[in-house]
Amino acid sequence: xxxxxxxxxxxxxxxxxxxxxxxxxxxxxxxxxxxxxxxxxxxxxxxxxxxxxxxxxxxxxxxxxxxxxxxxxxxxxxxxxxxxxxxxxxxxxxxxxxxxxxxxxxxxxxxxxxxxxxxxxxxxxxxxxxxxxxxxxxxxxxxxxxxxxxxxxxxxxxxxxxxxxxxxxxxxxxxxxxxxxxxxxxxxxxxxxxxxxxxxxxxxxxxxxxxxxxxxxxxxxxxxxxxxxxxxxxxxxxxxxxxxxxxxxxxxxxxxxxxxxxxxxxxxxxxxxxxxxxxxxxxxxxxxxxxxxxxxxxxxxxxxxxxxxxxxx
Numbered sequence: 001x002x003x004x005x006x007x008x009x010x011x012x013x014x015x016x017x018x019x020x021x022x023x024x025x026x027x028x029x030x031x032x033x034x035x036x037x038x039x040x041x042x043x044x045x046x047x048x049x050x051x052x053x054x055x056x057x058x059x060x061x062x063x064x065x066x067x068x069x070x071x072x073x074x075x076x077x078x079x080x081x082x083x084x085x086x087x088x089x090x091x092x093x094x095x096x097x098x099x100x101x102x103x104x105x106x107x108x109x110x111x112x113x114x115x116x117x118x119x120x121x122x123x124x125x126x127x128x129x130x131x132x133x134x135x136x137x138x139x140x141x142x143x144x145x146x147x148x149x150x151x152x153x154x155x156x157x158x159x160x161x162x163x164x165x166x167x168x169x170x171x172x173x174x175x176x177x178x179x180x181x182x183x184x185x186x187x188x189x190x191x192x193x194x195x196x197x198x199x200x201x202x203x204x205x206x207x208x209x210x211x212x213x214x215x216x217x218x219x220x221x222x223x224x225x226x227x228x229x230x231x232x233x234x235x236x237x238x239x240x241x242x243x244x245x246x247x248x249x250x251x252x253x254x255x256x257x258x259x260x261x262x263x264x265x266x267x268x269x270x271x272x273x274x275x276x277x278x279x280x281x282x283x284x285x286x287x288x289x290x291x292x293x294x295x296x297x298x299x300x301x302x303x304x305x306x307x308x309x310x311x312x313x
Contacts, residue, residue, distance in 0.1 A: 015251060020243035023235040024086040029176070031235055032185050036172035036228025040165055043224055047161020050153050089240030106245035109238065115306045116237050116246070122299025123230050124253035126193060129292040130223035132262025133200055136286055137216065143279040145209040155213060159220045167221035171228060182307040185229045190300035196222035197293030204286045233303065262289065 019035065026034040049068065056064040101109075110116045134156075141152040178184050196219050203215035231247070238246040266285045273281035 012248075012251070016244040016247035019231055019235055019247040020088075020240075021083070021086070023243055024088060024090055024240070027091050028236050032229045032232035033172050033175040034228070035231040035235075036168050036175060036225075039224065039227035039231070040168045042227065043160050043164025043168060046164065047157045050157030050160065053150070053153055092240060101239070101242045101245060103245055106238070106242045106249065109242060110246070110249065113237065115303055116234070118299045118303045118306075119230070119234050119237065120250055120253045122296050122303065123234075123250050124257040125292055125296040125299065126223075126226060126230070127254040128257035128262055129193075129197070129200070129289060129296055130219075131258035132266065132289050132292075133204070133286060134220060134223070135258070135263060136266055136282065140204065140282055140286065141209075141212070144283050145212060147209070156216070156220075159217055163217055163221035164224040167224045168227070171225045175228065183304040185233055186300045186303035186307055189226050189229045189233075190297045190304060192222055192225045193293055193300065194297040197290065197297065200293060201287075201290045204283060204290050 018038065022034050022038060023031055052064040052068055055067050110120070137156055138149070138152045141147045141155065142149060147155070174188075175185075178188055199215040199218040199222075203212045203219055206212050206215070231250075234246050234250050235243050266282075266289065269285035270282045273284050277284055
């Protein structure tokens, strides 16, 4: 249990400073591009993690943990010997000291900037929608479409790994072309989420397995497209010394939504509906969640409307 807690600490502590570091290597207009490249780790990691079931099946679950864990040690050593700390805010014309702001200062800054609040709320609702549905997708394919556990895992690993990576690469190529003004990135994010909500609704309502899998091939990759732009929005809306704290706040709200609320509420609702609807209770429990994509898109539309005056402020 103690070692597993350390894994969680390592994961939680790695992303916020990574965002801050990348933001000091790339200008405001290129941060969405850079953070989209960085986010490819999520799609490839999801695919590799899902495929590790084959390793566990062949050599046991301990072998799977060793296989997935050892590269992290090697990459940590590579980062330690090659990456150097850049000057904080050196590309923003506001070079500051290396001292980071505390949580209280970052929270007070956020309360004074409604656009940043919409970023946090929109990001949380986005993960509630996208990742909440993705966590339950394997069980949904098994219960409602009668796939085996292996078939469901293989299908979703390809969607995450191949579809998600392609979507992130395309996003990284598109970002430098569209990021001409402050409102371009939030409007892009709004459009992608709204477009992805439609196939998510179809995927969890259709009785056709082929149609459901086809819609997942659209919904899941589109969900990955918003990673870099959302991260970049937050990084661009706070002073350099608050970037790690702001990223941590975004991830905190997102994790509450997709790691606490979505699993618990959907599970409780599915159990409550099971006596009447049987295996289809999970489908019915997921249907309200599919609609929350429009809610998330609305927050990014509001951000786009407010971005010009707030970014100047």
